[in-house]
Amino acid sequence: MHTILPFLLAMIAAIVLLNMWANKLKIAYPILLVVAGLLVSFIPGLPMVRINPDLIFFIFLPPLLFEASWTISFKEMKKWWRIIGSFAFLVVFFTALSVAVVTNQFIPGFTIALGFLLGGIVSPPDAVSTGAITKFVKIPRSTSAILEGESLLNDASSLIIFRFALVAVGTGQFIWQQAALSFVWMVLGGAGVGLLLAWVFVQAHKRLPLEAQSHIALTLIEPYFMYWIAEELHCSGVLAIVSGGLFMSARRLVFLNSASRIQSFSVWESFVFILNGIVFLIIGLELPEIVEGLHAEGIPLRTAIGYGALVTGVLIASRMISSYTALLATLIFRPSVMPRARSSRRRWLMPMLLGWTGMRGVVSLAAALAIPITLDNGAAFPQRNLILFITFVVILLTLLVQGLTLPAFIARTKLFDGLFEEEPEEVTRQKMKQGLKQHVYQFLKNKYENELNGHVGLEKFLKQWEERAKASDDSWMNVKTKVIFVEVLESQRQYLTELNKDPKIDEGIIRQQLYQIDLEEERLKII
Structure with missing residues (x-):
């Protein structure tokens, strides 16, 4: 405890300093945090950072998803629900399928089930990374709403794929009928549990004589309750948090007073900032241990890096294909809902922007670290270290390549200035x-x-x-x-x-x- 506590305090201080530096350089702070974590991990004498795989989801995901559901515009989500829904579900499945097929063909020992597992891990783009990167450039309001809505829902869909693939790897079989029923229950049950608990929490806030501090304390534990109860009922804890968070967000003026809303904004902003920072640092700090595991399994580092680059290429290509497919489908079947662009050339550049905003981050790392070390029979989980390493390479490459080029591409070319005829x-x-x-x-x-x-x-x-x-x-x-x-x-x-x-x-x-x-x-x- 006396060893790890100073290290954790130093991590928080480093997060603050790196964020200041990132703002000065006008680059996204997740990029600096990942690189800093990687560099710090090579300093001798530092304590090894290990997180229990069973707790990684429970520690980080509930508050991050809950805060995201409070800040997103539900009105904009309804306005762009078609493209958000397609990217959050169809594109995620297409991406996971593409990863599964490619890895099964090119990585020795990688089964379709392991490919789907990896695809579920790396398919969801990270909202934090995208938001941190795009804050330095101006993008259309509609584009921002699509990216935010997609990032909120694709976490749920990708983690559902992850859970099914995890079961398939552990049992060695996949029964479609049972999977379909389980999927329906995970979706409907998760959303239902979240809405029910959110209603209970709203009533508690309204009826109990709470002060601002008590209101905020309750909001800090509510996402954990939503996630825990939903998971105990074997439905989606992620969907429970998202649906419950959206329900409570729409009613914040009813059950929170002005003092609670003002103070909770600052508390949650700081809390989520620290959580995100810790996760991005952990991405870099975990790498040396993962590399040691690769060496123990006889996988050359250069080969593993090549696999990571291959999967990254598949992710970018899948998102680009999906973006242009969505545009074509909208033009053919629903042209009335297509935003009016000032030129056809700029309209066709919109999918390129969406396709190039697929940076990976917190959710991918959390899912990868949540892979159990052993199977139920006690055998080592197959390809765990390789999956972790590929996930790290995907996060690093998407942050560095897409994250560093996206702002420059938008700002210097000015291709998206006034993309849609929106009121200033x-x-x-x-x-x-x-x-x-x-x-x-x-x-x-x-x-x-x-x-x-x-x-x-x-x-x-x-x-x-x-x-x-x-x-x-x-x-x-x-x-x-x-x-x-x-x-x-x-x-x-x-x-x-x-x-x-x-x-x-x-x-x-x-x-x-x-x-x-x-x-x-x-x-x-x-x-």
């Missing part, structure tokens, strides 16, 4: 604020017309809405005025909730304004 974010923001001002004015006039006459505070509130936070004199604020102001803020939330139903409005902008309203409500409490 600043224009949307100005329209929303103007609508809010009109809404507040009408709300006050209709409900508090008598109080408005001769009340200096409320007149100032109406005339100087944007400047009131800078006022040095708050003596005009009294108990009655605070009550009215809180009602005004709640009315604004209702207005924004209705405004969010407009498919042309970016939900991210709505959420930013709701956060500002929460801050304003908290400011009123200390006046």
